[in-house]
Amino acid sequence: MVFSSLTFLFLFLPIFLSVYYLLPKKLKNFWIFVSSIWFYYCGQKQYVWLMILVIAVSYLSAILINRADENKKRIILAITVITFLIILFYFKYTNFIIENLEYITSEEYGINKIILPVGVSFYIFQAISYVVDVYRGCTPINNFVDMGAYIACFPQLIAGPIIRYNDISQYIDSRNRSVSIDQISEGCYRFCIGLTKKVLLANNFAGLSNLIFEAENVAAYSVLYCWLGAIAYTFQIYFDFSGYSDMAIGLGKMLGFEYKENFNYPYIAASITDFWRRWHISLSIWFRDYVYIPLGGNRRGLWIQLRNLFIVWLLTGMWHGASWNYILWGIIYFTLISLEKFWIRPERFSGIYSIIYHIYTGVAIIILWTIFRTQTSEEAIVYIKSLLGLNGNLFYDKVFAFQFKNYFLLFLCGVIFSTPIYKIIAEGKIGNSIYGKAFLSIILLLLTLSSLLYILMGSYNPFLYFMF
Known part of the structure; x- marks a missing residue:
């Protein structure tokens, strides 16, 4: 689903906004998270699990980093960032490596091409910025739903901008967020x-x-x-x-x-x-x-x-x-x-x-x-x-x-x-x-x-x- 499609403009967006403005503040992030998952599912349902995995790893890693001593913080951060980079490398560069190997060796390996998850570069970079910012002293998100609303928020999910946690942390808790007519x-x-x-x-x-x-x-x-x-x-x-x-x-x-x-x-x-x-x-x-x-x-x-x-x-x-x-x-x-x-x-x-x-x-x-x-x-x-x-x-x-x-x-x-x-x-x-x-x-x-x-x-x- 894209912003310039009939489905988004005349179905998804009106329903989403109508419910969002009617809900109490404490439920707004839940609605953002659920709606964003559905938004992504409509476009690429086979990779919803990957986005949820990235959210879960980010959420747990940040909590562990916040509780650990300095040495363990570095280890947890390194493992988390390396994990995200491996995921990104696998989905973005496996086909490229295989194609070049086939060209060099003049052989066909018969390996099925990997379909690139839409927006993976954006939401993984966002997840990395989150765990790094927590390592540097930012307060971690203590609610999984809030975490999901940050990473998966559909406006910036599939093509950015890349929203750094340090820039938006004040808006994450829906109880601190209000929307004016202006x-x-x-x-x-x-x-x-x-x-x-x-x-x-x-x-x-x-x-x-x-x-x-x-x-x-x-x-x-x-x-x-x-x-x-x-x-x-x-x-x-x-x-x-x-x-x-x-x-x-x-x-x-x-x-x-x-x-x-x-x-x-x-x-x-x-x-x-x-x-x-x-x-x-x-x-x-x-x-x-x-x-x-x-x-x-x-x-x-x-x-x-x-x-x-x-x-x-x-x-x-x-x-x-x-x-x-x-x-x-x-x-x-x-x-x-x-x-x-x-x-x-x-x-x-x-x-x-x-x-x-x-x-x-x-x-x-x-x-x-x-x-x-x-x-x-x-x-x-x-x-x-x-x-x-x-x-x-x-x-x-x-x-x-x-x-x-x-x-x-x-x-x-x-x-x-x-x-x-x-x-x-x-x-x-x-x-x-x-x-x-x-x-x-x-x-x-x-x-x-x-x-x-x-x-x-x-x-x-x-x-x-x-x-x-």
């Missing part, structure tokens, strides 16, 4: 923005990017047409993932939770480093707090810092999936960020140099999304060569002209809504005036109704980050 209103507003991003923008960009990336002979396409496909995917993945995050944050507000922002207009970034301060913020912070800093962070010499950065970016690539493309993608980001951090230092640039570096950043991000989108390293090389005109392909053709004309308004909307233009208007004098608020509300209502119409017409695409 929160419900803000939550609905944010949810509608996310739905519009996903259905009207991401899904339509997907139509163009899939057409180009999945073509049999990309090498024959013109340079500009390949760039059109790469830019379309750049917008698609942003509106898809940030749209889901908006919906998750909005749903969280409706339940009384305050989830942190996961995106901050990443495509206006002035450098690669700045991009990753703005993109998938919850993942970047997770790796910073639970991997980079424990390894030593910036406190040691150059080579130790480079080692720490390499480990983080290798793991970031692997977290996104079991593919050499993801690993390569992570290593390239490590290289570019290391160059910026220790040698280039783009924060010193101003004037024309800052503008040039800004353009370089945008081009680099688009090319790296090309590696991310293609299925194999061979496909990535062919596509990048087409972008650079190295396949003997034309620079311009009529197909590009036709598709650019068809998608021009969509790209214009992509530029507007991936930058703070709308936010500046909404929060400025125009947006804060009575007529301005009414106008923007009407626009959002019309966009939401258009999104629902698209869904009713069968315009469905699963969220990209479900695969991670």
Whole structure:
């Protein structure tokens, strides 16, 4: 079940919220837990047991850590984290290892492929953050239902944001959590923005990017047409993932939770480093707090810092999936960020140099999304060569002209809504005036109704980050 499905919008969500608001505070977490289990069951019933196992292990381990002396705490923490990583490794990388072994040995082992549990990377990282935070001094959750409501809470269960226990511990106990009319209103507003991003923008960009990336002979396409496909995917993945995050944050507000922002207009970034301060913020912070800093962070010499950065970016690539493309993608980001951090230092640039570096950043991000989108390293090389005109392909053709004309308004909307233009208007004098608020509300209502119409017409695409 996904947020942009008819079942969720017209059946699950209305029933869930109606019961949630009627229940007394002490039963709200129970309802969240039960409903979230059902939400997950509707999408992937064969792996409900795994999520419950992760919840149970987290719950028991945290209690044991809280009661143990310092030496035993470390042992319990290590066993728990290693257990979670083994689970994650088994489900995400077994197929990858077998495929590579079959390629190396030229033999087929006849082993059935393992189906990846939806959202496993997200809820296992959340569980790890919980036991580590308890080890560091946070008070553990003493009620299994509350634990289940934290890990399994359906708004952020399958595609984040990754909610760290330290950030949300004050909201876990339902007796301390209240929901105001303003929160419900803000939550609905944010949810509608996310739905519009996903259905009207991401899904339509997907139509163009899939057409180009999945073509049999990309090498024959013109340079500009390949760039059109790469830019379309750049917008698609942003509106898809940030749209889901908006919906998750909005749903969280409706339940009384305050989830942190996961995106901050990443495509206006002035450098690669700045991009990753703005993109998938919850993942970047997770790796910073639970991997980079424990390894030593910036406190040691150059080579130790480079080692720490390499480990983080290798793991970031692997977290996104079991593919050499993801690993390569992570290593390239490590290289570019290391160059910026220790040698280039783009924060010193101003004037024309800052503008040039800004353009370089945008081009680099688009090319790296090309590696991310293609299925194999061979496909990535062919596509990048087409972008650079190295396949003997034309620079311009009529197909590009036709598709650019068809998608021009969509790209214009992509530029507007991936930058703070709308936010500046909404929060400025125009947006804060009575007529301005009414106008923007009407626009959002019309966009939401258009999104629902698209869904009713069968315009469905699963969220990209479900695969991670």
